[in-house]
Amino acid sequence: MVDATMQNQGVKSILTTADDLAETNKFLKDALVESKREGLVLAAKARFAALSVVGLLLIYLDTSWSVLYYEALIAAFMLNGWAQSRIGKVGRSRSELLLLALDLALMTVTLLVPNPFNHDVWSVGLQYKYGGFSFFYILLAGASLAYSWRTMFAVIWFTTLVWGLGYFWATFQPDVIPEISEQLRILLVGHPRIIELLDPADLHFSSRVQEVVVFGVVAGILALNSWRSNRLLIRQAEAARERSNLSRYFAPTMVEHLAGRDQPLGEVRSQKVVVMFADIVGFTKMAEREKPEDVVAILREFHGMMETAVFEHKGTLDKFLGDGLMVSFGTPNTSPDDAKNALQCAVEMQKQMTLWNQSRVAAGEKAIRLSVGLHYGDVILGDIGSERRLEYTVLGDAVNVASRLEALTRKLGASVAASSAVMQAAGMDADNPFSFEPVGPQPLRGREEPVDVWTIKLDS
DSSP states (O other): OHHHHHHHHHHHHHTOOHHHHTTTOHHHHHHHHHHHHHHHHHHHHHHHHHHHHHHHHHHHHOOSTTHHHHHHHHHHHHHHHHHHHHHOOSSOOHHHHHHHHHHHHHHHHHHHSOOTTOOSOOOHHHHHHHSOGGGHHHHHHHHHHHSOHHHHHHHHHHHHHHHHHHHHHHTTSOOSOHHHHHHHHHHTTTOHHHHHHHOTTOOOHHHHHHHHHHHHHHHHHHHHHHHHHHHHHHHHHHHHHHHHHHHTTSOHHHHHHHHTSSSSSOSSEEEEEEEEEEEETTHHHHHHHSOHHHHHHHHHHHHHHHHHHHHHTTOEEEEEETTEEEEEESOSSOOTTHHHHHHHHHHHHHHHHHHHHHHHHHTTOOOOOEEEEEEEEEEEEEEEEOSSOEEEEEESHHHHHHHHHHHHHHHHTEEEEEEHHHHHHHTTTTSOTTOOEEEEEEOOTTOSSOEEEEEEEOOO
């Protein structure tokens, strides 16, 4: 009983479609929409090209005016293909299934009903045997481009149904040339199989069954390939989601670098990085006066500006901290410009805050002050947390110092406070384009030795 249950669950897992998973993965949903759109357009183009070839072939085979009957049917197939490309959508669609069934029904009529404009005597039996069931494969090929693997099975059932109904209809049609049937029975007495093949009134049931069975096998293989393509689409969508998750923390250029490596983040290790803390000064009091929805709106706008500045300067967004954020420069891989990028990012953040405050003041809102602290030193880099939830972050004394420097800005009346270690690593202790000023050693809570600090003062 347990084995049977596990098998059923396995089957359900195998038969899970991309459509089902799209509800929880917007990247998969977008991929499905794009794949369906491309498939419908490609199927319409392929149908037009294939039927154009068939139309020219018919003109070559039949130079009489009666060929226009089949040319009109070809035009109907093209029109139906255009309709399918227009109404096609991801997911179950009765309209699409109806047009698909119409395709197969129209093909059955084309192959079974003799051309009414052809004056040659031609029986339904001959039309059935030599009308060309192989033309169904053109529709099958088009369906494989545009529809899911489940729809391919619908094609099998529809084809079996309409072809079977066609056979049932044909059995009631009169024999228009009975004299030929009679003569064949006399000439080929003792050869029933040859009579069955040549008799214009014989529908040759076994051949009809063979046509449908082979068609079903081929359609089933194409359905399996479609299912396989869906699985590939799912994996691609998962990769897109993973890349999007990376882009929330790393600059776009770094995302491309990480996505191309087998072990993007590597082992837990120690390395020198610049750690930045940024925080809105007095946000708690401001939040008490504002409506909750206004507070959320302010934070979203603030986070968006800060995130842009971080990524433009090749920083890694470690985490948002309510009204602040923690950033690292030099993760997951270090570069000679990490410290310089960090200082440039801090200055850019303050510029963005100035522009934002100008618009806020013009709208009758209060200006918001941002404080930033930076320190350069050794950190432990890697995943922390439990088995249920891991978080990629940095730990160590450099993190604590950067946090203390951010808090120190309030005492010093500064907008940015950077340790001398950051200035030296950036080469800005001698060449200082951002007008940082040294304020000397400053005591920090939790540290025995003071830290040399450089600041940018607030505008007066």
